[in-house]
Amino acid sequence: MRKLGQLILLLFSCCLFLGWNNVKAADFSIDSYHVNIDILADGSANVNRTLTYDFDGEAHGLLYQQAVRDQAQSLTDSKVFINNQPVTLNANQANNTYTLTREGNLYKFKVYHPVDGDQLKVTYKYHLNQVVKNYADTAELNWKIIGSNWDQDLANVKITINLPKRNVKSLQAWSHGDLSGYTKVDKQRGQVTLSLASNPANSFVEAHLLFDPKVTFANTYRSSERVKAKIQAQEAALAKKANAARKKQRLMHQIGALFLLIVGFGLNVFAVLRLSCRPKNTLFPASLKSAPHNFEIPDLPVATAQALCFFTQPNSYAFSAHLLELEAQGQIAIEPLDVKKGLLKDQPNYLITLVNARLMHTPEEKLLQYLFKLNSKPAFSLKDLQNLSSKKKKRLAKLFEAWSKQAFEQADIKKYQGFAHPAVSLSSAWVATNLCFFIAMMFANRWELLSLLGLVSLGLAGLDFYCYKNHSPYIKEDVAKINQVRGFYTILDDIGRFDLHELGERILWSEIMPYAVAFKLAPKVAKALYANFSEAELATVLGSYYPLFYHQSFAFATSFNNSFTAAIVTYSSSSTGSSGGFSGGSSGGFGGSSGGGAF
Known part of the structure; x- marks a missing residue:
């Protein structure tokens, strides 16, 4: 009986615990x-x-x-x-x-x-x-x-x-x-x-x-x-105590504000002094639009080239371009389906089929391996991407994030733009300084200082920029590598200015199109090709990519990117009496246990 009673007590306690958890x-x-x-x-x-x-x-x-x-x-x-x-x-x-x-x-x-x-x-x-x-x-x-x-x-x-x-x-x-x-x-x-x-x-x-x-x-x-005099005396004492607490609070806020101003200013000055101790270096890669034209195709995978070109983690266009790379290598096949009907308005459907079974055992291709396992045979279409369940979309998004992160790390951009980069260290120090200034004004409640601190902030920004321009983290080889990729971007961006026939064998379009897709320039390049070549010539210069053209544009890139992106995105007056602040403590009123919540 004693054990039975203990068991009942245990069950009762569990019920209470679960019930309480439900309320909370x-x-x-x-x-x-x-x-x-x-x-x-x-x-x-x-x-x-x-x-x-x-x-x-x-x-x-x-x-x-x-x-x-x-x-x-x-x-x-x-x-x-x-x-x-x-x-x-x-x-x-x-x-x-x-x-x-x-x-x-x-x-x-x-x-x-x-x-x-x-x-x-x-x-x-x-x-x-x-x-x-x-x-x-x-x-x-x-x-x-x-x-x-x-x-x-x-x-x-x-x-x-x-x-x-x-x-x-x-x-x-x-x-x-x-x-x-x-x-x-x-x-x-x-x-x-x-x-x-x-x-x-x-x-x-x-x-x-x-x-x-x-x-x-x-x-x-x-x-x-x-009781009137007694109550007034009681409230006077509570008000005096509250005013003393407010005075102390204001003093602490002023001390805290001064501390934050010193810390904020000191952070920025420290970042400048720390960087000034390094050797002077003014080497920087050219900006994206001003890089000199480069006709040489980068000796880099398209995802890596996109990362170096834009200094960002590769996006879904890079993965679309990666598929084109694999197609050119004979690893996969890309075939247009229902071109006339279209999966969406002006967006045809495509079937991607596995050709080389070894691709299913390559560690770097887990994302593609997952896509090939969506059906009973190693192939998937854009319609399959649109019809994925929420669970599969979530899994696909995680695999794409891993693929993109891996490609970004392969570009080794961290050595350019890690925390040692002056733009990062100086801008971080400047943001931290302004944050300290803002919190200091909130603490002290002295918004009249806003203009003065704004001028100080602008002065620090100018000092930071001067220091940045004279202490580049790049070496000559790094600048050359980035300019090569960006120069290839500018040649594709300005493709309409050239007579493509005169370029002759300097341009291998079957190798160029993946980069055009990764740089989001495929429609511009396709338009230039149609302006310079006949249909018969296009079939020759593009080879296996020719069927991927649709409505005088390189439709595969846009169609695949739209379908793939949709799959991974889930996831005061005479009549007025005394007014003022609250007092601390309590005058003993009823109702102290009132409250509420949800269950």
């Missing part, structure tokens, strides 16, 4: 929290509490609890709305219903409304009695309107308290909570407003009001004590 599983944020409170002449209040939830995942419903002072204080006339639609009070736990129970001094709302990544505006309306207490010399409202049982930060918080009368000259208000809050007292309108950009998790927001007891003349919750 919902991931959400609260983008706004607005509360409107109308105080009535009898000292009670009508509460309208509206929250905007933003869910990132699934949840079964919502929870909210309102804490009361004691058994004499009660909550009645409850209503719940979701996106302005009423929710029914019902104990059957059906969708779009809610339950309201009382456990001790807590009223608990449980709203049944399944969500999955949705944004919801939820409104709780109810009536609370004994919110205001009338004394012999004043009436007092002391209420933690937002309790400390919220586990999330609350954004865009606004609490409005409306008294039942206007022109309340005796109205005073204090607020307690995060020191960033702001309180506005409007005596003419009989209104107090509490505002916070964000209230930290598990932090309360408390309102403490004093006003003429005649405002709530019908209030039966009263005392014959005289």
